[in-house]
Amino acid sequence: MSNFLRSFSIVLALLVAGSVSAQSDTLVLRDLALDKTAAAGFEEIFIPSHGSQLAGLIYKANGSGKHPTLILLHGYPGNERNLDLAQVVRSRGWNVIYFNYRGAWGSEGKYSFKNCVEDVVNVVAYCNKNQQRLKIDTSNIVLFGHSLGAWVCLKVLPMLPQIKKGFAMSTADLYGAFKNISDEKTAIKMAASPQALGKYFVLDASTEELFAPLIRDRDYFNLVADKQGLSAKQLIMIDEHSTNKALAATIQQSNKSFFEYEVWETDHSFTNKRVSLIKKVITFLER
Numbered sequence: 263m264s265n266f267l268r269s270f271s272i273v274l275a276l277l278v279a280g281s282v283s284a285q286s287d288t289l290v291l292r293d294l295a296l297d298k299t300a301a302a303g304f305e306e307i308f309i310p311s312h313g314s315q316l317a318g319l320i321y322k323a324n325g326s327g328k329h330p331t332l333i334l335l336h337g338y339p340g341n342e343r344n345l346d347l348a349q350v351v352r353s354r355g356w357n358v359i360y361f362n363y364r365g366a367w368g369s370e371g372k373y374s375f376k377n378c379v380e381d382v383v384n385v386v387a388y389c390n391k392n393q394q395r396l397k398i399d400t401s402n403i404v405l406f407g408h409s410l411g412a413w414v415c416l417k418v419l420p421m422l423p424q425i426k427k428g429f430a431m432s433t434a435d436l437y438g439a440f441k442n443i444s445d446e447k448t449a450i451k452m453a454a455s456p457q458a459l460g461k462y463f464v465l466d467a468s469t470e471e472l473f474a475p476l477i478r479d480r481d482y483f484n485l486v487a488d489k490q491g492l493s494a495k496q497l498i499m500i501d502e503h504s505t506n507k508a509l510a511a512t513i514q515q516s517n518k519s520f521f522e523y524e525v526w527e528t529d530h531s532f533t534n535k536r537v538s539l540i541k542k543v544i545t546f547l548e549r
Contacts, residue, residue, distance in 0.1 A: 286538070286541075287537050287538060288537065289350065289537045289540060289541065291349070291350055291353055292353070294324045294353060295324075296324075297324050297325050297326070299326060300324070300325050300326040300327075300397075301324060302321075302322055302323055302324035302325075302352060303321075303322045304319060304320070304321055304322065305319065305320050305322060305396075306318070306319050307319060307320055307359070307361075307388075307396075309361060309381075309384060309385055309388045310384065310388070311364055311371065311377075311380065311381045311384035311385075312364070312371065312377075312380065312384070313371070314364050314369065314370035314371030315369065315370045316361045316362060316363065316364065316369045316370075316381060316384070316385070317361065317362050317367065317368050317369045318359060318360060318361030318362065318385070319359070319360055319361075320357055320358070320359050320360075320396060321348050321349065321351075321352045321357065321358040321359075321360075322352075322357055322396070322397065323352055323355050323356055323357050323397070324352075324355070325355065326397075327397065328393065328397045328398060328399040328400075329355060329356055329357045329397055329398065329399055330355070330356050330357070330399050330402035330403070330404070330547070331356060331357040331358070331359060331389060331398045331399065331402070331403050331404070332348075332351050332356050332357070332358045332359070332403075332404050332405075332406055332547065333358075333359045333361075333382070333385060333386070333389075333403065333404070333405050333406070334347070334348060334358065334359065334360045334361075334406050334407075334408075334411070335378075335382065335405060335406065335407035335408070335411030335412070335414050335415055336360070336362070336363075336408060336409075336410075336411050337407075337408045337409030337410040337411050337412075337434065338409060338410035338434065338462075338465075339366065339367075339462040339464050339465050340362065340363075340366060340367060340411075340464075342408060342409075342530075342531045343360060344406070344408060345360065346536060346540070347406070347539070347540050347543060348360060350540050350544070351540075351543065351544065351547065354544060354547070354548070356547065357396065357397070357398060359385065359389070361381075361385055363377060363378045363381045364377045364378075364381055365377070365465060365466035365467055366464060366465050366466075367464050371466070372466055372467060372471070373465045373466050373467040373472070374467060374471060374472065374475065375410070375413075375414075375436065375472070375475065375476075375483070376475065376482070378410070378411075378414045379414055379417050379418045379421075382405070382414060382415075382418045382422075383418060383421055383422065386403065386422055386424065386425065389403060390424075400424065401424075403424065403425050404425070404426075404427040404428070404429070404546075404547060405418070405419065405425060405427070405428045405429070406428075406429045406431070406543065407428070407429070407430055407431065407433075408431045408432060408531075409431070409432050409433070409434050409530065410434045410436075412430035412431050412432060412433035412434065412499075413430075413433050413434045413435075413436055413483075413485065415428045415429070415430050415433075416428065416430055416433065416485050416488065416492065416497075416513075417485065417488060419488075419491065419492060419495050420488050420490075420491020420492060420495075421491075425495075426494075426495060426496055426519075427495065427496045427497070427546065427547075428495055428496075428497050428498075429497075429498045429543055429546055430497065430498070430499045430500075431499075431500055431501075431532065431539070432500070432501050432502055432503075432530055432532075433485075433499060433501070433506050433509070435505055435506060435509070436476060436483040437476075437480060437483040437484040437485065437486075438505070439476075440473070440476040440477065440480065440483075441480065441484075443477065444477075445477065446470075446473075446474045446477045446478065449473050449474065449476060449477050450469050450470050450473050450474060453469050453472065453473040454469045485509055485513075486509060486512050489512055489513050489515075489516040490516060492513055492516065492517065493516045493517050493518050493519070494518060494519050495517070495519060496519050496520040496521075496546075496549075497513065497517065497519075497520065497521050497522070498521075498522045498523075498542070498546055499513075499521075499522070499523045499524075500523070500524045500525070500526060500532075500539075500542070501523075501524075501525050501526070502525070502526060502527075502528045502529055502530060502532065503525065504525055506523075507523075507525075510523035511523075520549075526538075
């Protein structure tokens with residue numbers, strides 16, 4: 263090969279590599295062709311859960327017929343809502359539901375970690391009951407949880423045989439955070455510290471009501487105990503740290519369906535990886 267051809271080949275290879283790299287961290291969101299008979303839209307919804315109303319919303323997909331549906335589960339207290347993900351997923355023909363747990367951000371009732379789990383069961387029941395009006399394909403509902411919401415996702419999936427897939431982003435390790443604390447008083451003091459979790463006025467619960475159960479019923483919060491219930495689920499766990507590595511390994515060992523675990527170089531909200539995150543979610547939804 264001549265020096266010119268060799269140089270040309272090297273330059274071409276670099277250009278191709280740069281193009282592939284650019285494609286991997288670029289997301290194209292196109293306008294939807296307006297379906298005048300069944301246009302994409304937005305609707306506030308109020309979901310009953312144990313006598314309370316959960317405030318929520320649905321991003322409705324474009325087009326007639328039922329659509330697969332993604333349910334977003336926010337963290338503690340829920341500042342990161344991942345609604346950029348909702349918009350892109352809807353553009354791919356999915357409905358997306360966002361809601362606030364009991365006692366959070368204006369939803370009625372009392373906030374607790376256990377109530378968050380129960381609320382997801384009731385959100386799915388609401389989807390089943392309203393599937394015709396909201397055009398929800400109840401055979402294809404997927405959960406996406408962030409932080410506490412990721413813990414809720416993994417905790418509730420064994421309770422929902424109907425749902426086959428869950429995506430857990432930066433799963434909160436409630437069990438691990440308190441496993442070496444033997445008494446409720448110490449746990450409450452630690453949780454109330456401004457350097458720790460703090461108190462959020464957007465949540466209707468005292469520090470004691472929130473964190474004493476982590477000591478009283480600590481086994482409930484240990485996701486390792488749910489590994490068999492997760493064995494038939496398709497799961498992705500991603501983290502910005504390696505704290506959940508042992509948990510992921512345990513779940514993977516029991517999983518007979520599909521499981522991925524990755525640690526990314528990012529922060530708790532995956533701020534610098536939003537495109538990569540959205541692409542990974544879409545690939546998972548469509549697999």
